Amino acid sequence: MEYKLFTKNIELTAALEDYLEKRMEKIDRVFKKHDELLMSTDVRVEKDRELFKVEVTSHLKGNIMKVEERGTDLYEVIDRVSDAYERKLKKFKEKLQNHVSPNPLKELNVEYVDEDDILNKIDKRKRFDLNMYSLEEAIMQLELLGHEFFVFRNSDTEEVNVVYKRKDGSLGLIELIG
Template identity: 40%
Template sequence: MNITVYGKNIQLTDALKEVTTKKIGKLDKFFYKNIQAKVVLSVERKKQKVEVTIPFNGRILRVEEVSDDMYSSVDDAVEALEKQIRKHKTKLEDKMHSNESIKFENIEPLIDDELEEDFKIVKTKRFAIKPMNVEEAILQMDLLKHDFFVFINGDTDEVNVVYKRKDDNYGLIEPEF
């Protein structure tokens, strides 16, 4: 596993980088190939935040953990990633070509009290999407008081999504086909 550690609003010491790399490296037992893991350590409002993103075989594992101690946040992130892998083991095994990246024999099944039901769609909405620019889409999203808005980008003629981020800024998703 190739692990890249970045610091944001924090002085990234060699010790912190080494401990983070070692702990995230424990997840290597779940993967066959050289998987890239990106770890961002940051401090926001005196909270120690760890974001880990691991893209593999067309899927992405991602966690974000916050605590008062950076080392504790790293431990929580590793635990959350392991739980995600265990939780979705069956679904990942069923998908074609998943076994190219993941070592399923190293994933222990979840205990019964940790199991969750399958995904359940409780409501379906249909709506017409019309071409508009990004600013119009953000305005429409705010008017509807939604966290995201799907629209056809008038400049590119492609389906895009704008969303409100936790930092009160906006994000734009432009799918690639």
């Protein structure tokens, strides 16, 4: 499996890079038959004080798969993230095999869902204008509102964007295309 390796606050030794490569090759065997679905994979290794974080993100046609593990022993974290990624990949492969049939019309099951049941699951509904904001202004609105995310039209690109709070407290930006 080819992947891009990114590091933050750590310089990987040749031994660690070889170990990571071997663990990624193990995953590659699971994905051989469906390699046309794999667009790209990024591996991020970060160190924050005594804690290591390894994150594997694969961009598949129509899907994004992400696995993240943390710990104090980098070799152990690499093992856990590769095992978790392999499990997730096998589950994804099973779904592909179970949901793709040679004749999709043959196994067409139509299930009618009562619209009222769906609407009853929604506790709160809000409507708002999609105002133009710069990224800085959107971040300020996010913080002022105390929400986990904020949807806005970016004044630089005129596209719809979402700024959001990540688990680690940092911010993320989703840029919608098309």
